[in-house]
Amino acid sequence: MSDINNMNNKSDINQFKFLVFNIGDVQYAAPLLSVREVLEFQEPKPMPNMVSYFIGVINVRGSIVGVIDLRTKFHCPEKKTRKTAMLLCDTDLGPIAAIVDSVDSVIHLKPEDVEKKPPVHAKVNHEYLLGVAKNRDSLITIIDLHKSLSEEKLKAS
Amino acid sequence: MGDFEDEMRLIFSDEANDMLQKWESINLSLSKEVKDELLQELFRLAHNLKGGSRAVGLVDFGDFVHKVEDGITLLRDKEVHTTAKIISLLLRAHKIMTEMILKARDGSNEKVEFESFFSDYEKAFELSAQIEKNIDATPSAAMFEDDVKADDLISTNLFQEEVSKKVEEIHVGQEVIKKVENYQLNIEPKKIKNETLETNKLSKNNNQETIRIPTTKLDQLTAVIGELSIHQSILWHLNSDLKISNKVFLNSLQIGQKLTKELYDRALGLRMQPIQSIFQRLERNILELSQNLKKEVEVIMLGSDVELDKLVLEKMMDPLTHIVRNAIDHGIENQIQRNESGKSAKGTITISAKQESSGVLIVVSDDGKGLAQNKILKKAQEKGLVSETAALSRDQIFSLILLPGFSTAETITDLSGRGVGMDVVSKTIEQLRGSIKIESEEGRGSSFMISLPTSLSIIDGLIIKLNSQLYVVPVDSIEEVINAVDCELDEHKTMIRLRQNVIPVQKLSHILKNRNSGQVQSSDPNSCEGVFLVAKSGREKVAFLVDDVMGQQQIVVRPLNQNISGLKGIMGGTILGNGEPGLIIDMTDILSNYMDKFRGKEIAA
Numbered sequence: 001m002s003d004i005n006n007m008n009n010k011s012d013i014n015q016f017k018f019l020v021f022n023i024g025d026v027q028y029a030a031p032l033l034s035v036r037e038v039l040e041f042q043e044p045k046p047m048p049n050m051v052s053y054f055i056g057v058i059n060v061r062g063s064i065v066g067v068i069d070l071r072t073k074f075h076c077p078e079k080k081t082r083k084t085a086m087l088l089c090d091t092d093l094g095p096i097a098a099i100v101d102s103v104d105s106v107i108h109l110k111p112e113d114v115e116k117k118p119p120v121h122a123k124v125n126h127e128y129l130l131g132v133a134k135n136r137d138s139l140i141t142i143i144d145l146h147k148s149l150s151e152e153k154l155k156a157s
Numbered sequence: 158m159g160d161f162e163d164e165m166r167l168i169f170s171d172e173a174n175d176m177l178q179k180w181e182s183i184n185l186s187l188s189k190e191v192k193d194e195l196l197q198e199l200f201r202l203a204h205n206l207k208g209g210s211r212a213v214g215l216v217d218f219g220d221f222v223h224k225v226e227d228g229i230t231l232l233r234d235k236e237v238h239t240t241a242k243i244i245s246l247l248l249r250a251h252k253i254m255t256e257m258i259l260k261a262r263d264g265s266n267e268k269v270e271f272e273s274f275f276s277d278y279e280k281a282f283e284l285s286a287q288i289e290k291n292i293d294a295t296p297s298a299a300m301f302e303d304d305v306k307a308d309d310l311i312s313t314n315l316f317q318e319e320v321s322k323k324v325e326e327i328h329v330g331q332e333v334i335k336k337v338e339n340y341q342l343n344i345e346p347k348k349i350k351n352e353t354l355e356t357n358k359l360s361k362n363n364n365q366e367t368i369r370i371p372t373t374k375l376d377q378l379t380a381v382i383g384e385l386s387i388h389q390s391i392l393w394h395l396n397s398d399l400k401i402s403n404k405v406f407l408n409s410l411q412i413g414q415k416l417t418k419e420l421y422d423r424a425l426g427l428r429m430q431p432i433q434s435i436f437q438r439l440e441r442n443i444l445e446l447s448q449n450l451k452k453e454v455e456v457i458m459l460g461s462d463v464e465l466d467k468l469v470l471e472k473m474m475d476p477l478t479h480i481v482r483n484a485i486d487h488g489i490e491n492q493i494q495r496n497e498s499g500k501s502a503k504g505t506i507t508i509s510a511k512q513e514s515s516g517v518l519i520v521v522s523d524d525g526k527g528l529a530q531n532k533i534l535k536k537a538q539e540k541g542l543v544s545e546t547a548a549l550s551r552d553q554i555f556s557l558i559l560l561p562g563f564s565t566a567e568t569i570t571d572l573s574g575r576g577v578g579m580d581v582v583s584k585t586i587e588q589l590r591g592s593i594k595i596e597s598e599e600g601r602g603s604s605f606m607i608s609l610p611t612s613l614s615i616i617d618g619l620i621i622k623l624n625s626q627l628y629v630v631p632v633d634s635i636e637e638v639i640n641a642v643d644c645e646l647d648e649h650k651t652m653i654r655l656r657q658n659v660i661p662v663q664k665l666s667h668i669l670k671n672r673n674s675g676q677v678q679s680s681d682p683n684s685c686e687g688v689f690l691v692a693k694s695g696r697e698k699v700a701f702l703v704d705d706v707m708g709q710q711q712i713v714v715r716p717l718n719q720n721i722s723g724l725k726g727i728m729g730g731t732i733l734g735n736g737e738p739g740l741i742i743d744m745t746d747i748l749s750n751y752m753d754k755f756r757g758k759e760i761a762a
Contacts, residue, residue, distance in 0.1 A: 045626065045737055045738050045740075046624070046626055046671045047724070047727075047740065048668075048669035048670055048671055048724075048726070048727075049669065049670055049725065049726075050724075057721065057730065057738045057740070058738060059737060059738045061384070062380075062383070062387055062388075062715075064715055064717055064730040065718070066718070066720045066721040094718025094719050094720050095718060095720075150720070
């Protein structure tokens with residue numbers, strides 16, 4: 001469902017929906033179905049011996065969930081505002097929360113609006129990139145949250 | 158094959174396993190004393206197994222049971238006498254059936270070989286029938302040739318009257334069979350007291366209705382209740398902060414607290430199973446092994462109704478089997494040796510389980526030749542596991558056999574072989590957060606004492622502060638807690654002296670590093686303020702420095718999801734009373750890592 005190719009399946013309207021959020025001054029979008037919920041920011045509890053962008057664990061209704069700071073990962077400064085939010089995503093290795101600067105909206109995109117894997121120079125690792133879409137007048141980078149949250153080794157060596 | 162049939166098979170295989178377990182226990186009871194009820198029960202079991210298997214289309218299995226059942230019918234109707242040989246064959250049938258059920262469950266079409274079993278089975282029945290016939294006819298003198306007592310009985314028979322003669326003869330015949338049985342079994346019937354206790358329990362269990370629930374459902378229930386109890390404690394903390402004085406509120410908060418605790422205890426209790434199932438399998442192992450080794454062994458089992466978490470039970474089966482095997486194989490001497498040392502010809506193995514405040518204590522003891530301290534010490538020194546000059550206590554010497562690499566093939570003869578795989582035993586027990594202690598007296602026997610926690614999901618934890626964060630340390634992994642101010646430190650602050658012992662010091666914050674903790678440490682690298690937690694593994698002790706100890710609390714252990722699990726030094730997480738997540742520190746892991754590094758340094762230097 002996180003793959004843009006699946007968007008041809010017109011029976012499920014949710015597959016065309018994307019969650020738009022901001023990190024630094026860049027607007028990103030991720031397939032809506034890849035986000036389980038949006039959480040209010042809560043101070044993570046640090047976990048020892050982890051990579052720099054893994055900043056700790058939080059309590060989500062009784063279960064312990066790891067937190068990845070997407071701001072650090074996408075090379076943006078960490079500054080906490082009232083809008084700072086967490087996206088709770090299910091990865092293959094269990095749930096994980098991602099910190100973003102703010103959550104904007106949910107948008108509909110038609111497959112033809114999306115340019116797959118354009119050869120652009122982005123702050124984001126190319127592997128995480130699903131494509132770039134035009135929304136109103138701005139460009140939105142569509143990223144694969146699953147990949148950007150689960151692929152890397154979290155343990156600092 | 159349809160899904161429905163698959164499911165039916167799965168249900169049947171669960172039921173069959175229960176029945177087979179009963180099958181085993183009946184045969185074990187039969188080996189002590191042949192009783193009509195037991196044979197009746199065995200027949201019923203066979204019949205049910207046959208019916209059930211055919212209903213789900215396991216024709217092979219059904220046919221197998223059918224043939225075995227034919228034999229049991231003969232036993233039940235007293236046409237053939239139940240000999241030890243037949244009982245051991247019925248146990249063999251149990252093994253074959255278990256295997257068949259396992260294969261059927263996995264959906265494999267592989268055939269289990271049982272032709273050789275049936276040829277043995279039929280032979281045993283013919284033989285037994287032969288003896289039976291001899292009872293009916295006048296017993297031939299040849300049968301009693303090597304039995305003086307029986308001979309005496311026959312001679313008295315000769316003077317008896319015709320009518321009573323027949324009766325007496327039958328009696329003689331049975332006497333002989335009993336003798337034959339004892340000879341083959343090499344195991345004296347267990348004390349009657351024990352046995353009646355056991356049969357009582359068997360019938361008690363029968364009356365209880367049971368329902369099959371997948372363990373995942375139980376886990377979900379426990380998780381939800383765990384969550385509930387966390388929120389209860391959050392409420393409780395809030396109450397002390399807000400200082401609410403409404404009586405009704407306080408009252409119901411208190412009752413809520415109590416009910417939550419009870420609910421939690423009960424939910425955990427659902428996972429508990431009596432240790433009986435392990436004991437039964439151990440008994441059978443002993444029976445088989447002692448027969449193979451031709452040693453006479455009496456088994457005494459105590460406390461088989463003590464309950465343990467199902468997971469703990471499953472994990473303990475192999476270690477206990479290992480210890481018991483060692484005890485028979487290497488601990489208990491053969492009859493000649495036992496006679497020489499003035500012991501009864503029969504060895505005794507006692508396996509007991511006892512509920513204690515901190516968990517369950519399992520003791521396996523034998524009256525064999527015991528462990529030789531000198532030999533163990535010498536071997537360990539040869540292997541370089543311990544320095545030549547080290548002065549070790551008895552306990553420390555015995556625990557040497559738990560070290561990996563202690564034993565090799567050649568030590569089997571030298572050191573009665575104990576130590577082969579003992580490191581695996583000790584590792585398993587450590588994983589379950591238990592401990593093992595060995596006591597032994599040369600020539601008298603040895604005891605292995607294993608302490609286990611009752612449950613894996615709730616522990617006693619110390620709440621500690623480290624890098625201004627709260628962590629949990631399981632209480633049972635800590636030997637003692639000492640205030641750093643009260644300690645005698647050496648000038649480099651690398652050692653403390655504790656009651657004549659010098660213990661190395663390690664800052665826990667150096668092992669569990671946080672992102673921002675670097676600056677805090679650099680400000681005062683040599684400070685040694687805080688509290689020492691002394692952890693012990695085997696003979697080694699290390700004092701770990703933490704900032705503070707906040708208190709002690711019952712902790713609900715939550716597994717971490719795969720993203721964050723498997724970290725060195727962290728064994729799980731929990732939600733603390735203030736609602737924050739807390740990490741549980743695995744002291745055993747940290748200690749063993751520390752030791753490995755330390756040893757590595759020594760070698761490098």
